[in-house]
Amino acid sequence: MTTKRLINVKLETGRLINEGQLRTSTALYTIDLDDTLITGIYLKDQEPIFTGPTIDIKGRLAMPPFKDMHNHLDKTYMTLGWRAALPVGSFPERLAAEASELPLLAPSTERRAKAMIESLMKRGINHIRTHVNIDPYIGLENLEGVLNALQHYDKFITYDIVAFPQHGLLRDKVPQLMREALRSGATMVGGLDPGGIDNAVERSLDEIMSLATLFDADVDIHLHDRGHLGTYTYSKWLDIVAENHYQGRTAISHGFSLGDVSIPEQDELIARLNEQDVKIMSTIPYGLTHQMPPIDRLRQGGVNVHLGCDGFYDSWSSCVSSDVLEKLSTFCELTGKITEEGLADSLSLITNGKQPLTMGQLTWPLVGDSADFIFIEAAASAEIIARKPIDRLVMFNSQILQF
Numbered sequence: 083m084t085t086k087r088l089i090n091v092k093l094e095t096g097r098l099i100n101e102g103q104l105r106t107s108t109a110l111y112t113i114d115l116d117d118t119l120i121t122g123i124y125l126k127d128q129e130p131i132f133t134g135p136t137i138d139i140k141g142r143l144a145m146p147p148f149k150d151m152h153n154h155l156d157k158t159y160m161t162l163g164w165r166a167a168l169p170v171g172s173f174p175e176r177l178a179a180e181a182s183e184l185p186l187l188a189p190s191t192e193r194r195a196k197a198m199i200e201s202l203m204k205r206g207i208n209h210i211r212t213h214v215n216i217d218p219y220i221g222l223e224n225l226e227g228v229l230n231a232l233q234h235y236d237k238f239i240t241y242d243i244v245a246f247p248q249h250g251l252l253r254d255k256v257p258q259l260m261r262e263a264l265r266s267g268a269t270m271v272g273g274l275d276p277g278g279i280d281n282a283v284e285r286s287l288d289e290i291m292s293l294a295t296l297f298d299a300d301v302d303i304h305l306h307d308r309g310h311l312g313t314y315t316y317s318k319w320l321d322i323v324a325e326n327h328y329q330g331r332t333a334i335s336h337g338f339s340l341g342d343v344s345i346p347e348q349d350e351l352i353a354r355l356n357e358q359d360v361k362i363m364s365t366i367p368y369g370l371t372h373q374m375p376p377i378d379r380l381r382q383g384g385v386n387v388h389l390g391c392d393g394f395y396d397s398w399s400s401c402v403s404s405d406v407l408e409k410l411s412t413f414c415e416l417t418g419k420i421t422e423e424g425l426a427d428s429l430s431l432i433t434n435g436k437q438p439l440t441m442g443q444l445t446w447p448l449v450g451d452s453a454d455f456i457f458i459e460a461a462a463s464a465e466i467i468a469r470k471p472i473d474r475l476v477m478f479n480s481q482i483l484q485f
């Protein structure tokens with residue numbers, strides 16, 4: 083039953099050639115909602131009579147909510163005042179620097195995570211996949227804080243909590259801690275560089291899969307290892323996914339090495355990733371020394387790719403923001419997507435596949451979709467991706483968010 087009406091909502095309706103250029107056409111609509119879903123969509127002035135509460139969206143463009151598919155809520159310095167990332171010279175030094183401050187940060191995890199969640203929600207994110215450290219220094223302390231923080235907002239957002247062995251899976255009592263984490267609120271199994279960190283690709287991947295099958299949990303593995311060590315890890319994981327019939331339930335985060343090898347090697351792995359429905363999560367690293375996985379080739383090959391903010395404002399990174407739209411805009415810039423369609427068709431990377439137009443036809447929003455929107459003053463989604471407007475009116479579960 084309709085309980086609320088939105089008026090003057092701008093929706094994309096198609097694409098047309100105007101003055102020799104492809105443009106997105108829009109129109110104003112009235113959208114009816116119940117407490118969670120869209121119950122009606124009408125062209126302005128063609129809606130039935132409704133006497134309940136009405137919200138004037140004032141011509142802002144409606145966008146589907148964003149998803150942050152790679153984050154580390156437990157690591158942020160938010161609420162602690164400004165601190166730059168710790169200076170280090172190598173990955174092992176980075177891990178040692180983190181280990182030294184983990185016990186000091188653990189008591190404030192819930193407060194810091196809440197600040198980060200609110201910052202993500204303000205940007206229009208209603209699903210967060212967070213990795214949470216499970217390590218010998220703090221055990222499950224961060225998990226408890228992150229779980230409490232996420233549950234505080236679960237009227238508006240959904241989440242995955244990945245038990246993440248940041249300091250190695252095959253050491254000390256970490257496998258046992260991972261089991262405890264999965265019994266204590268973690269919903270997914272993580273992993274980290276089975277070659278570079280665990281020094282045992284097969285044994286590490288086998289342990290990950292045995293945890294996953296034991297708890298019937300999905301998997302998301304951090305894979306930074308470069309070159310053929312990385313692609314060997316991809317290949318072994320694909321074997322294990324096939325053997326365990328785990329199609330559609332696993333992801334590789336970062337996965338840089340796919341961009342390091344020859345095109346025929348890429349194509350072979352992309353075909354297997356598609357076959358086993360292994361998703362790729364990217365945080366769009368940029369800079370002179372970074373290499374992205376070939377996201378466009380992956381998508382053309384049928385592989386699902388999602389973006390995330392990664393940890394931000396923590397011991398690893400000072401400059402990243404809480405805006406996954408910024409990641410998308412950077413991706414478009416780096417890959418030369420500057421046209422109306424090129425920009426707009428990349429939106430699905432941050433919306434779990436939803437976008438207002440597909441092949442020029444309206445595919446979102448539809449009656450029956452969840453009542454989750456970001457309303458932004460813009461001509462079209464291409465403009466939003468290019469210009470990253472900060473001013474966003476966010477509605478989750480039929481409610482306008484107010485902080």
Ligand SMILES: [Zn+2]
Binds near residue numbers: 152213393
């Ligand atoms: Zn990460």
